[in-house]
Amino acid sequence: MPHLKQFLELFNPLPGNHYIQVTTEVDTTTEALYLLMQQKEGEMRIAFYNEKEKHELQSIYPDAKIQHIKNFSHPFRALPRDNDIVIFKDIFAQHKKQEIMLKTAYTTLANTAELIIMEKKGTIDIQALKELLEHYEYRTPNAIDILPDYDLIIAKKMHMWGNGL
Numbered sequence: 001m002p003h004l005k006q007f008l009e010l011f012n013p014l015p016g017n018h019y020i021q022v023t024t025e026v027d028t029t030t031e032a033l034y035l036l037m038q039q040k041e042g043e044m045r046i047a048f049y050n051e052k053e054k055h056e057l058q059s060i061y062p063d064a065k066i067q068h069i070k071n072f073s074h075p076f077r078a079l080p081r082d083n084d085i086v087i088f089k090d091i092f093a094q095h096k097k098q099e100i101m102l103k104t105a106y107t108t109l110a111n112t113a114e115l116i117i118m119e120k121k122g123t124i125d126i127q128a129l130k131e132l133l134e135h136y137e138y139r140t141p142n143a144i145d146i147l148p149d150y151d152l153i154i155a156k157k158m159h160m161w162g163n164g165l
Contacts (some may be wrong), residue, residue: 004032006146010116010154011085013040020045020108022076022101023089026057029118029147033087034061045083047076049091075100078108085109089118089150092129102136109157117153129153 007029013019019037021030023046030046037044045065048057049072057066069076073096078086086105095101105115115138117129130141130153138155146152 004028004147008032008036010144010146011036013037013042013084015041017042017084018045018082019043019085019087020047020076020078020083021087021089022047022049022091023087024049024091024094025089026060027089029087029089030061034064038063042084045078047078072096075104078104080107081110083108083110084113085116086113087116087118090120092117093119093123098132099136102133102138106136106138106157111157113157115155115157118147118150121149121151124151124153126151126153130155 011033013036017040019033019042021033023030026046026048034044043065044061044063046057046061047067047069049069067077072094075097086109088101092098092101109115126143133141133153133155139158141153141155144152144154
């Protein structure tokens with residue numbers, strides 16, 4: 001996966017870290033993160049908004065914790081401060097309750113952990129999304145152009161800032 005080298009450089013998992021990808025479609029980014037987390041003795045979690053592949057997904061990623069969400073009105077489930085990174089891929093622009101998605105991510109992120117939003121190029125207004133992230137107490141939102149087909153925005157949950165307690 002040499003084309004994902006820069007993407008994977010965004011991550012530095014430690015043993016015991018938990019990453020969750022919230023997505024409508026698993027792809028090479030899912031595979032790369034899964035392998036990275038296995039190498040580092042971390043845990044990959046997948047919140048999947050697609051009932052079609054419900055049974056196949058666990059056989060492809062046997063060590064991942066997988067949850068299936070039935071539609072775009074429901075948020076994913078995660079325990080408070082239980083994830084070190086949350087990745088929304090191809091879901092944020094489609095979800096009917098974006099504010100609940102951001103609040104759920106904020107709650108499940110450990111302090112100083114990161115939220116990454118990946119959407120197909122041209123799907124989102126990057127500046128408006130940065131402002132939305134700031135409104136929901138995510139800090140230093142930045143757009144990073146490292147994947148040819150995706151706009152990628154990364155922001156941080158900061159301890160002692162806004163909702164960070």
